[in-house]
Each structure stands twice: as C-alpha cells, then as structure tokens.
Amino acid sequence: MSDRGSDPKRDTDVKGGSLWQLITVRFKEYTREPEALFWSFGFPILLAIGLGIAFRSKPPDVVHVAVTNTGPRAAAIAAAIRADRGLAVELLPADSAAAALRTGRVALVATPAGGDSVTYQFDDTRPDALTARLMVNDAVQRGGGRRDLVPVGERHIRERGSRYIDFVVPGLLGMTIMGGGVWGLGYSIVDQRRKNLLKRLVATPMSRAEYLLSYVISRLVMLTIEVVVLLGSSVLLFGVPMRGSWLSVAAIIVVSALAFGGFGLLIASRSRTIEGVSGLMNLSMLPMWVLSGVFFSSENFPKAIQPIIKALPLTATNDALRANMLRGVEIGGLGPQMAVLFAWMIGCFLIALKIFRWR
Amino acid sequence: MPTSQSPSSALVVRGLRKYFGDVRAVDGLDLAVGSGECFGLLGPNGAGKTTTIEICEGLTRADSGEVELLGLRWEHDEHELRERLGIQLQETQLSDKLTVNETVRLFRSFYASGRAVDEVIGLVQLDEKRDARVGKLSGGQKQRLALACAIVGNPDLIFLDEPTTGLDPQSRRQLWELITDFKSHGRTIMLTTHYMDEAEVLCDRVAIVDHGRVIALGTPPELIASLGAEHVVEFSLAPGNAPLDEQTLGGLEEVRTARRVADGYELQVGALHRAVPSLLSLVASRGLELARLTTHSATLEDVFVSLTGRQLRDE
Numbered sequence A: 001m002s003d004r005g006s007d008p009k010r011d012t013d014v015k016g017g018s019l020w021q022l023i024t025v026r027f028k029e030y031t032r033e034p035e036a037l038f039w040s041f042g043f044p045i046l047l048a049i050g051l052g053i054a055f056r057s058k059p060p061d062v063v064h065v066a067v068t069n070t071g072p073r074a075a076a077i078a079a080a081i082r083a084d085r086g087l088a089v090e091l092l093p094a095d096s097a098a099a100a101l102r103t104g105r106v107a108l109v110a111t112p113a114g115g116d117s118v119t120y121q122f123d124d125t126r127p128d129a130l131t132a133r134l135m136v137n138d139a140v141q142r143g144g145g146r147r148d149l150v151p152v153g154e155r156h157i158r159e160r161g162s163r164y165i166d167f168v169v170p171g172l173l174g175m176t177i178m179g180g181g182v183w184g185l186g187y188s189i190v191d192q193r194r195k196n197l198l199k200r201l202v203a204t205p206m207s208r209a210e211y212l213l214s215y216v217i218s219r220l221v222m223l224t225i226e227v228v229v230l231l232g233s234s235v236l237l238f239g240v241p242m243r244g245s246w247l248s249v250a251a252i253i254v255v256s257a258l259a260f261g262g263f264g265l266l267i268a269s270r271s272r273t274i275e276g277v278s279g280l281m282n283l284s285m286l287p288m289w290v291l292s293g294v295f296f297s298s299e300n301f302p303k304a305i306q307p308i309i310k311a312l313p314l315t316a317t318n319d320a321l322r323a324n325m326l327r328g329v330e331i332g333g334l335g336p337q338m339a340v341l342f343a344w345m346i347g348c349f350l351i352a353l354k355i356f357r358w359r
Numbered sequence B: 001m002p003t004s005q006s007p008s009s010a011l012v013v014r015g016l017r018k019y020f021g022d023v024r025a026v027d028g029l030d031l032a033v034g035s036g037e038c039f040g041l042l043g044p045n046g047a048g049k050t051t052t053i054e055i056c057e058g059l060t061r062a063d064s065g066e067v068e069l070l071g072l073r074w075e076h077d078e079h080e081l082r083e084r085l086g087i088q089l090q091e092t093q094l095s096d097k098l099t100v101n102e103t104v105r106l107f108r109s110f111y112a113s114g115r116a117v118d119e120v121i122g123l124v125q126l127d128e129k130r131d132a133r134v135g136k137l138s139g140g141q142k143q144r145l146a147l148a149c150a151i152v153g154n155p156d157l158i159f160l161d162e163p164t165t166g167l168d169p170q171s172r173r174q175l176w177e178l179i180t181d182f183k184s185h186g187r188t189i190m191l192t193t194h195y196m197d198e199a200e201v202l203c204d205r206v207a208i209v210d211h212g213r214v215i216a217l218g219t220p221p222e223l224i225a226s227l228g229a230e231h232v233v234e235f236s237l238a239p240g241n242a243p244l245d246e247q248t249l250g251g252l253e254e255v256r257t258a259r260r261v262a263d264g265y266e267l268q269v270g271a272l273h274r275a276v277p278s279l280l281s282l283v284a285s286r287g288l289e290l291a292r293l294t295t296h297s298a299t300l301e302d303v304f305v306s307l308t309g310r311q312l313r314d315e
Helices: A019-030 A035-053 A074-082 A094-102 A127-143 A162-194 A196-204 A210-237 A246-267 A272-289 A303-311 A315-325 A333-354 B050-058 B075-086 B100-110 B116-121 B139-151 B169-184 B196-202 B220-225 B248-252 B271-283 B300-310
Strands: A064-067 A087-092 A107-112 A118-121 B009-021 B023-034 B038-043 B064-071 B085-088 B159-161 B188-193 B205-210 B213-218 B231-237 B255-261 B266-271 B290-298
Touching: A019 A035, A019 A210, A019 B100, A035 A162, A035 B159, A035 B300, A064 A074, A064 A094, A064 A127, A074 A087, A074 A107, A074 A127, A074 B050, A074 B213, A087 A094, A087 A127, A087 B075, A087 B085, A094 A107, A118 A127, A162 A196, A162 A246, A162 A272, A162 A315, A196 B271, A246 A315, A246 A333, A246 B300, A272 A315, A303 A315, A315 A333, B009 B050, B009 B188, B009 B196, B023 B038, B023 B050, B023 B064, B023 B085, B023 B188, B023 B205, B023 B213, B038 B050, B038 B196, B050 B159, B050 B188, B064 B075, B075 B085, B085 B139, B100 B116, B116 B139, B139 B159, B139 B169, B169 B188, B169 B196, B188 B196, B196 B300, B205 B300, B213 B220, B213 B300, B220 B300, B231 B271, B248 B255, B248 B271, B266 B271, B266 B300, B271 B290
Parallel strands: A064 A087, A064 A107, B038 B188, B038 B205, B085 B159, B159 B188
Antiparallel strands: A107 A118, B009 B023, B009 B064, B205 B213, B231 B266, B231 B290, B255 B266
C-alpha cells in the first residue's frame, strides 16, 4: 500500500461540503453570464411591461361608420348618428365609403334611399358590424323622432380578474417556470458533457445525487427571484389579482418547477451537443406554448384532444395558477392538476436517472 | 484465474480488450506498474493509449480482461478507488467562469481527505493566478490547473493522459518539473504520451503501444539498448544519383541495420566514428554526392521505428 501520510495535511479549508460548493459554483457560473441574467430577469419584466402597455385601461372602443354623401338628407343622418358618443361617423362619397367598408376601416355604411328610408351596408358575420347596425339604427330612429317607452339607467363596472392581462400573467408565469427548468438544466448539463467536464467530475468521488441536487436547488432559488419579479410587477403595475393564498401559489410553483426540472433533466440526459439538446427542447416545449393556454385559452381546441392537453404539465401549471390567482381556489381544490404535475415529476426523474449519460 | 500480484504493484492489467465495432482499440494488453513508479504508455495517436488509461480510470468498461488498482477493483471498490486516484483527462474544459481558486476548491470538496487548496495552487505555480478566471488562462496554465485538480485529493495513483500535448516547449518543461517533483514524493504515476522525449525524461519504465498491444516494455535505456545501436545516421543523396541498396549499406563497418526511408536512408550504428568514415568512402568510391548527413543518439522514437517501420508521429 502506498504512503498516504507523505503529505499529511488533511485540511478543512473547504467549508460546507461538496453540495454547498456545487451550489455556489452554479450561482457563480450563472451570475457571471450577463445574457443569462437578462433572459431570467429582464425578459419577463419587459414582457410584462409590453403587455401592460398593450392592454392598459382605455376608454371603451368607438365604432366607426360612414354615411354616403348623396342627397340633401345625408348631413342630417350623420348628425343624428354623431349624437351617440359610442359612434364615430364621417361623410364620404359613394366610392370612398365602399372602399372604407371593404378594408374594414368602417363597420357600416348608411346610405339615404328613396323617400325617408336609409340602407345599411355591412358584413353580417362581423360582430362589430352587428353592433354598429344596432347603434346606428337606434341613433337614426331617434333622429327621426322615436321616443323610448321605458326609462333606463346604466351603471358601469370593470371587474379586476376578467381582463386579458389577468389571464395572461399566470400563463407567462407558467412559461417562465417551464423555460427556466428546461433551459436552466438542459443547456448547462449538456454543455458540461460536451466539454468532458461531466466525465472529469465523475472521475472524482463526487456524489452524483449531489451534482443533480445542486441544479435543482439553484434552479428553485433562481425561480423564486424570477417569480417575485414577475408577480410583483404584475400586481403593482397592473393590479393583477392574487385571490388565493400565497402558500398555495408557492406550492403550485415549487411542484411545477420540480416537474419541469425533471423534464429538463430528461431532455439533457443523453445529448452530447448543444444543437442536439436545443432541438429536443424546442420540440418538446413548442406544443405546450401553443396548446397549454399561455396566451389564449386551451378550451379553444377541439374536445377530442382536451384529455391530451390536460395531461401536459404546462396546462396543469397554467390551470392551477389561474384557478388560484383569479378564482381563489386553494391547493386542496387542484387535485387533478397537482396529480398531473407529480406524475411528470416522478416519471421524468426516474427515466432521466436511468438513462443519464455521465460521460 | 486472477492471481494476486506482488503487493508492490499499484496497477495490474491483464488481457485487456476493447473493441469499438471493427476497431480493436485495445487488443490483449498486459501491464504491471510498481508502487512509486512513473510508468509511460508511449505510442502514436490511435494506438489505444487513451482507451487503456480510461479503462484503468474506471471511465470505460473493457470487453474483457482484468484491472486491479492498489489491490482494489472497480466492480467492488469504486468509491474507495475514486478517493485514492488522481485523474487528468486528455481534453477537459474546466468552467471558464470560475476562478482558479474556486475550481480547485470545488474539486477538493469531493474528497474526504486531501491537500490544502492554497498549497496545491502553489505547487502548480498558479499563486499569481488564483483569482483569475479559468477562461483567461494560457494553455499551459490550464494544464497545470488540471494537474492541481488531479492531486488535490492527495492521490496514491495519478493518471495523466497526454499532459503536455499542444503546449509550447517552456510550458512542457514546467509541467515536466512538476511531474518529476510528484515522483520524488513517492507517488505512482501512469501517463500516456506520443512524445518520446517526454517518456525518456519522465518515465522509469515505458510500454510502447501499437494497435492496442504492448510491443516493447522496459526502461528507456533498456529499450534503446535493445536496438543494439547507439546512434542513428540519416542521409540522402543529391538528386539524380544512383540509389544505394540496403544490403551494401548494412555491410558497412559498425552498421547494424540499414533501411531506405521516404527522403533518404537511415542507418542504426554502433560506433559513430567508424561508421561515418566508411559511409563517406563508399559514397566517394561510387562517385555519388551527399545532399544531407545527420546523426543523433538513438532514442525511443528509433525503437518505435525499428519495431513498426513507422514514425511515432505519423497520424
């Protein structure tokens, strides 16, 4: 046996053990990469700001209509329509009015016809044209002297939680959790395998479980920051409601993050090249971006494929987050979604560990 | 049957085979490396050196054969072996974003016992670079960092795969000093190289490997002596001269073997002061003219050439 005492300095200058070292190394590698920081923090904020501008509170839409400028009655009809503040009207020559209608610039064209009558031209398959038809006709009839028989009053309410921004923020959150898990684990692990660093690490007594755990833990910490940034700006800037408890939101996010962490690990388990793993990542994430209800409701897809859509992890995350944030459903009421997420988490981790290529 | 080797053997390899499809990377290889020895696997690229060393390191599984390290086997004692081996792979890119200090510290944390991080950084002469990012280091500095990672666990057996390939002469010599220093501390080292000078300087014993087999084994002086020639004379004739045949050349005084090579002739000779005059008089008597004449002491490269008929660095 060779002499292990030849250099007996058994030091203790490495604090906290190898798991701690692996986690801190993860963070250092991450924070020293400015691009990665932008994609994690800058991107969600910019997205939220962009959407906030697009969907900011604005006065109700005005319906644009035109009156054909033929005959002496045209001006009177236009004046009657102008009396309704929900309508914007312009007087146009016949050919311009037809062109405006064709291109959708106006929803309806009103033309004086024989006697006192008026002809409406509009596309009866367009909802805004039907609205225009009702509003214009109402205005024209009033102008012609019609009186209401029943007096009515109006009260306007705008419910938080039913706006598009309220719908899209949980979706963006789900997308962030998915992207973080898949990119955060997949890219970094394959990069280490490509550089032979993974092989070098398994040539030491390093615990493989600790290596993988360091990714999961650092991912959860990064995600916490990302979530706080995204949810914080949504709540503060746009008043997106958080009707469920914070504990339930946190539980949904952690379970989702673990499910997508396993998913990322599975995607990264074999690839030796960045190109290879990028292809797999996009291939697996693209269907979920489309189907899982990030930007529009997944209910729009045919009933036949709904069971498949409901089984996707991103659908489960988005549905659970929306139910919790918008309707206040707590974790106990989200059994099906949580079951889907747990199934993905356990399945992915088991398969990934089985087929993982360490060298 | 596995028989226990003498306890002084740090590494014993018997009948190792590894095929990749039709390619016989390792084809029945036997080795025994003594404790405290610096052992070199010398051979051209593709000879099976890296496959052999990676099987010994427990990173590649052999098709058949046995490997015993420090009296332990990969099948039963993987964790203990990992604690006691130091490994440098041929091509590893350590993380560019970390500093020298952070990298060594990370590797140190994997071992239950080992050497102080600062001490190891000092040993590989990277003190001034301890807070520099790995991405900013030169090739030689990166190799020394890789060496630091290999020794930070205070290993009993160190594997170095092509430790100086691609380095400039000064960096190579610096690494040689470090390796010589480990050796003097009684550590067992196994290294692969395709540089004969490296093997001659560093290794107590050398196995010359070709096509996955050991074709010669011994100390560098023994191997060179096995040529029966101490010097090598290389010459070529001026263009247009009639060629000389190998038999005539072989008959010259003190010439052991003679052969035609791509750009002239190569003679392995005993006493240079007798062989060269007899060659010159042959050339003069035939009315020929020399275009080039060089001599050098016989090296491991000449051993390889005489065994295989090829140059070591033919790729």
